[in-house]
Amino acid sequence: MRIIAGTAGRVAIRVPKGETRPTTDFVRQAVFSRLGEVVEGARVLDLFAGSGALGLEALSRGGKECVFVDEGRASEQAIRANLQKSRLSGGRVVRADVHGWLRRERSSFDLVFADPPYCHSALDRDHLGAMFALEGFADRVAPDGFLIAEQSAREVTREAVGFELVDRREYGSSAILLYARRSDS
Secondary structure: OEOOOOOOOOOOOOOOOOOOOOOOHHHHHOOOOOHHHHHHOOOOEOOOOOHHHHHHHHOOOOOOOEEEEEEOHHHHHHHHHHHHHOOOOOOOEOOOOOHHHHHHHOOOOEEEEOOOOOOOOOOOOOOHHHHHOOHHHHEEEEEEEEEEEEOOOOOOOOOOOEEEEEEOOOOOOOEEEEEEOOOOO
């Protein structure tokens, strides 16, 4: 795993063992190619951050700041180490349950990345569904902002209150969903 482009391009990043399913270099390249110049100067939120790869990529490509949220201690340590190694500024790491943090936090962001654990069975928690059902979740994304969610390619594309699905692309077992804020929300 590495940061692909920008000021910290090619810097290898640490991935917590066993706790995460990091977004591959290929998928991150595709996501950031799709976002283009939107990243420059953006306020970024990386939910279920894991190694922080998505937020680190955004900072490296000119994002102004990024809040990384993950409940795992190993993820918190990996993100802090990755920020230090890459010498990227503007990163803030929060170790918390994402859903609880979203209920408390009222800030809005230009780009919100959500890469929760996939639902493999009916017993698994549907993190994306719970996030989308959270009252006022759309307000966490700035009016001209985007929500980029990753889910299993086998899962049905979700309706999200306050958002319009702009694009859905599959990369192997992953699907990347790009949502824009609805102008009427």
